[in-house]
Amino acid sequence: MSYRSGHPSAAIHPHGHQQAQAPRPAAPRPARPPQRPAPTGNSYTIAHAGRQVRIGPVLFWIVVGSIVLLGCWSAATATYFTFRDDVLTRLIARQAEMQYAYEDRIAELRAKVDRTTSRQLLDQEQFDQKLEQIMRRQSLLESRAGALSALPDVGVTGSIKPTRTPSFEAETNSRPKPSPINDTVIFVAPPDREARLESRTSPSALEQAPTQYAKSQGVESVLMRLQTSLDQVERRQVASLGAVEESFESRARRMRGVLTDLGLDARGIEASAPRAAVGGPFVPVKQPGANASAFDRQLYRIYISRSQFERLNRALALVPYRKPVLGEVEFSSGFGVRSDPFLGRPAMHTGLDFRASTGDPVRATAVGKVVNAGWQGGYGQMVEIDHGNGLSTRYGHLSKIIAKVGQSIQIGQVIGEVGSTGRSTGPHLHYETRIDGEAVDPQKFLRAGVRLAGAG
Template identity: 75%
Template sequence: MSKSSAQYSQSPQHHPHDHGRPFNRRPVSAAAAIPAPAESDGYTIVHAGKQVRFAPVVFWIVVGTVVLLGLWSAATATYFAFRDDVLTRLIARQAEMQYAYEDRIAELRAKVDRTTSRQLLDQEQFDQKLDQIMKRQTALESRATALGAMPDVTGSIPRATPPRGSDAGTSSQGTPKPSPISDTVIFVAPPDREARLESRTPAAASPQPNQFAKVQGFDNVLVRLTTSLDNVERRQIAALSAVEDGMESRVRRMRGVVSDLGLNLADLEAAVPRSAMGGPFVPVKLPANAGPFEKQLNRINLTRAELDRLNRTLALVPYRKPVIGEVEFTSGFGVRSDPFLGRPAMHTGLDFRAATGDPVRVTAYGKVVSSGWSGGYGRMVEVDHGNGLSTRYGHLSEIHVKVGEIVKIGQVIGAVGSTGRSTGPHLHYETRIDGDAVDPQKFLRAGVRLSAG
């Protein structure tokens, strides 16, 4: 704004109706008093008589943008100028690599053809060897299946001590078990024939997986396969021998126990209750070409059948404890001083220390023939086990069975008490043969013998 205009705006304005009124001067505004900024700040561009002013920051931003656009244009022009050369060199490089790969493939094909020719020459001999190995593998797998199908032969006799181990296939329960095939054999035959020989692997074995994959040459592979199958066959025979020895030893021990107890095994077997079963009689026959393994397996099956029969027979023999826990006798079998009269008297059983209410269990399979009060026995239960064997349980505080009831091994028939001629809570236990009392410890020792091993 010019100086004259500023002065003009500051001069008073008169109105025709203001004559005669006092003149009041308006105050000058502060904006009018501030001088204009100096024209030297910033940059001025003059074009065609027109001036454009830029602040320093704006000016340098514009200059930088123009420079960047120039560099970008130069780089783009350079790329388009040399692009054709770069593409040409890349295409030539790819062509060279392709030719090299084709040469390599041709070389490998020729090598494969030579190898295939050699394989075809030996194919007939290789097939014969492979057929033999496959047949042997099939036989070993059949044996492994037979071994794995053999049930546990521990029977119903409880184990009192840890079992003794065996070098060839024993179970944690003390009965030798077969060890299945422990080698896994995978063989890749030529393209026209594939042969896969596999066998089950037990948890105890740790063969190297794909151990034949690194073997070069069919002959070496066949040799290793044969060696592996030999090892499997030896382990199977060892396992089968251990099973047979264990079962035969157990049968001898059970027969010896029956003999030591003075019992007639035939009479005991006749008294065994028969379960509901039947079917036609088919005698066991071995094939004419049966080998040693099949013959040994047949012997084991016969021994196992005998062992099962003895287990059922011994279920009628009271060789187990009538009370649970550690055995502690307060009075043994035989002559003793009578606790009431103080005179020598015959004690016909064993007195087991126990607390009132402790469960009393039957020691063998049988039938209850007496249940109730019986003179000096107090509350008493008598069980007939057949073939002249019977057991008595006296001084009971409670009776849980009735006359005529069939009881099984370990079934609770009453509770410990102090009824009858008794000085305190305990169990009076008797074993009788043909009505005559015999020492129960004889049967208990037989049970220890049966459970050991």
């Protein structure tokens, strides 16, 4: 308790302001220890347990004011929380709102990731479908190339190697964990919110979306180039197929026209045409159905045209339209009426005289069998070959006979040598073509050979 300095029984008041009192008779006082001189000026002394602490008035009132303010604040705060308990509810609601907003943001990001992943999966599926379609088309073009390579005079158009293309995989290794919120209050999210928070892909996939998009654009470009390349291959194959079909049909038309112009029985010649040593079981080619592609139908037509061409080609092996001697053709006498070289009178010349030198080889102009080989009057040494269907050829004035009677002769086989035997004025080859024993102009067959050269 604070008190003024001075006599113990005196009232507390500032030093130096005591009023004079009437003198009293001195009374005996007990002895006391000497005291410190009283301080001058206004001051406050706090005594406790025999100790005294003096403080100034300013500090004293500051301490008193602080104690009063703290008391007022405590009272106000207690009153506020006592009568305004909805503040805590608002704080909890705000905290829940912040948590829900955070979770909504996470759900939105994961939904975006899901959409991106779904789009990537859809793109991957479309890419797989396109790639599978390209592979099927490539396989088809390769099979067509194989079919074209089996045709004569047709080069293989080639095929495209499978291209490795990058694959896209969804990343599902990690799942984001939100930073913890104040754990003093536990909140239970609604069921729909839990459903929105479910995700199969991490946000890292969303970050890689632009890269994946760029890659997908690059793959699309590769697929487009591959499609263009396959289109070009298919166009070349179709063009080659059309050229082969036109070639076979053109050759067949020329061959039929030659046989018709020569007055020959095409069917009879085809039936008697020589065949190579071939065989095997008969496996018919299936005729394309209504759903067959244009390529398959055209290929089937080519098979038919090729079969007809081969039959006609074998038949023409029996037709003597080739030259009996090599080199430039030079006639010393033609077919028809001429002046006989020995008698000087008009006479029928039944063949062509080819100018040649003694010893030049004489070759067969068609496939056949030797029916005569020897001396034959005015022919001198002569070889006659029967080609079937009433066709035959004669080679006269030979200096040497190589073929023998009954021998099968192939086209271009040497059967003798040029000479001047028989009724001849010099070395040359007398060449005849006969149909049913009647002599016909050999130039008719040679001109047919020129026509057929364009079909071969």
